[in-house]
Amino acid sequence: MKLKKRQHLFRQEDKFESLYFIRSGCVKSYVTNPDGDELAVSFFLPGEMIGLDGLYSKHHTSSVVALGDTYVCEIPYAAFERLCSEQPLLQKHFNELMSRQIVQEQEMTMLRGQKTAANQLMAFMMNLSERFERLNLSAVTFRLPMTRKDIAGCLGLTIETVSRMFTAFQDKGLMEVSGRDITLTNVEGATAIRH
Amino acid sequence: MKLKKRQHLFRQEDKFESLYFIRSGCVKSYVTNPDGDELAVSFFLPGEMIGLDGLYSKHHTSSVVALGDTYVCEIPYAAFERLCSEQPLLQKHFNELMSRQIVQEQEMTMLRGQKTAANQLMAFMMNLSERFERLNLSAVTFRLPMTRKDIAGCLGLTIETVSRMFTAFQDKGLMEVSGRDITLTNVEGATAIRH
DNA sequence: CGAGTAGTTGAGGTTGCTCAAGATATGTGG
DNA sequence: CCACATATCTTGAGCAACCTCAACTACTCG
Numbered sequence: 343m344k345l346k347k348r349q350h351l352f353r354q355e356d357k358f359e360s361l362y363f364i365r366s367g368c369v370k371s372y373v374t375n376p377d378g379d380e381l382a383v384s385f386f387l388p389g390e391m392i393g394l395d396g397l398y399s400k401h402h403t404s405s406v407v408a409l410g411d412t413y414v415c416e417i418p419y420a421a422f423e424r425l426c427s428e429q430p431l432l433q434k435h436f437n438e439l440m441s442r443q444i445v446q447e448q449e450m451t452m453l454r455g456q457k458t459a460a461n462q463l464m465a466f467m468m469n470l471s472e473r474f475e476r477l478n479l480s481a482v483t484f485r486l487p488m489t490r491k492d493i494a495g496c497l498g499l500t501i502e503t504v505s506r507m508f509t510a511f512q513d514k515g516l517m518e519v520s521g522r523d524i525t526l527t528n529v530e531g532a533t534a535i536r537h
Numbered sequence: 538m539k540l541k542k543r544q545h546l547f548r549q550e551d552k553f554e555s556l557y558f559i560r561s562g563c564v565k566s567y568v569t570n571p572d573g574d575e576l577a578v579s580f581f582l583p584g585e586m587i588g589l590d591g592l593y594s595k596h597h598t599s600s601v602v603a604l605g606d607t608y609v610c611e612i613p614y615a616a617f618e619r620l621c622s623e624q625p626l627l628q629k630h631f632n633e634l635m636s637r638q639i640v641q642e643q644e645m646t647m648l649r650g651q652k653t654a655a656n657q658l659m660a661f662m663m664n665l666s667e668r669f670e671r672l673n674l675s676a677v678t679f680r681l682p683m684t685r686k687d688i689a690g691c692l693g694l695t696i697e698t699v700s701r702m703f704t705a706f707q708d709k710g711l712m713e714v715s716g717r718d719i720t721l722t723n724v725e726g727a728t729a730i731r732h
Numbered sequence: 733c734g735a736g737t738a739g740t741t742g743a744g745g746t747t748g749c750t751c752a753a754g755a756t757a758t759g760t761g762g
Numbered sequence: 763c764c765a766c767a768t769a770t771c772t773t774g775a776g777c778a779a780c781c782t783c784a785a786c787t788a789c790t791c792g
Binding site for chain 3: 767779
Binding site: 384396426427430440441442443444448456 | 568570576577579589590591592593594598599618621622625628629631632633634635636637638639640642643645646647649650651693
């Protein structure tokens with residue numbers, strides 16, 4: 343199943359029918375309040391599962407949209423549930439995957455709990471770096487899948503502040519920043535900034 | 538199993554062995570960074586499950602402490618897992634409970650994503666009110682189980698700001714505040730503040 | 733009743749937001 | 763492949779919200 347850039351996988355309030363597993367690319371999930379502004383953005387990379395929020399209330403509580411061309415694997419939930427009941431090991435893995443999701447949400451909460459904008463953004467970058475490493479990609483050189491606006495939304499900052507922090511990091515020699523291309527040049531220094 | 542005020546249920550890095558279900562009282566979970574300051578606080582009321590974060594990594598990623606005298610039900614995970622594999626319906630409920638946990642985390646993230654301190658605190662209070670209502674308690678008159686410090690930690694604010702916002706809400710006639718005793722006197726007005 | 737914890741209030745400083753303008757990147761139709 | 767339109771990003775100046783530090787008051791619990 344292929345998603346083009348800006349294409350939605352599902353929207354808030356859609357009926358829950360399937361889970362999705364990202365194979366390549368990147369998506370963001372976001373929640374809008376009645377006024378229509380985006381709150382609470384988060385990102386999903388390959389190997390991560392989406393749609394777990396719908397299990398409880400039978401409809402999705404967030405919208406998910408592709409940030410670039412993305413391949414996802416659809417897993418119809420009814421069938422999956424049946425399969426799980428026959429395969430205890432599969433069920434066990436699924437439980438762990440849900441738990442991982444909870445831990446990951448907690449980690450994002452920790453990012454946002456940092457004191458200054460610099461701390462938040464640095465923690466965000468380190469988190470991304472670790473997730474790229476887990477995918478056997480470079481942890482020091484990568485291209486951001488998301489816009490400054492998305493990052494700002496995720497951290498509760500403004501685009502301008504995010505932009506300024508990136509320039510500040512570059513001036514301090516912590517990373518090379520050219521648009522969305524990032525190279526971490528001083529990981530120790532960066533880790534020190536993180537908190 | 539009874540917990541006294543300030544008693545820990547488990548601490549970050551403890552080995553994961555059981556899930557816990559709150560029967561009465563209230564606990565908070567918190568994560569500390571290497572420097573020892575609390576980041577990312579959240580609260581659990583009766584009917585809510587704790588410890589789901591440990592499933593994935595086999596050890597807890599947060600600490601949990603009682604805010605007042607609290608009764609919890611311990612559920613040894615190994616036995617529970619066996620029981621689930623025999624009882625598909627129990628398994629189904631468990632999946633939904635985990636999903637609910639994910640949704641609840643998302644809701645907390647939305648609180649923190651609000652623009653101003655007043656918005657955040659009001660959203661926090663409305664969230665609490667809804668959770669009390671679900672427990673068949675009054676949604677308009679209740680006693681806060683947590684200190685101002687805990688609230689501040691949860692929202693990423695300072696104690697002083699939380700205190701000032703409470704006085705502001707009282708001055709605007711939105712609620713009566715006397716220490717931890719709260720009465721919502723103008724729910725419409727409050728909802729308008731929320732975003 | 734007294735010690736410690738929790739909460740309130742005030743004054744002043746800093747961070748990050750708002751508004752605005754310009755620069756760069758991305759995408760589209762000819 | 764280029765030219766134009768649009769989206770994204772950067773930088774600056776001024777301002778508001780929130781934090782810090784400090785003093786004081788009100789609970790709570792032994």
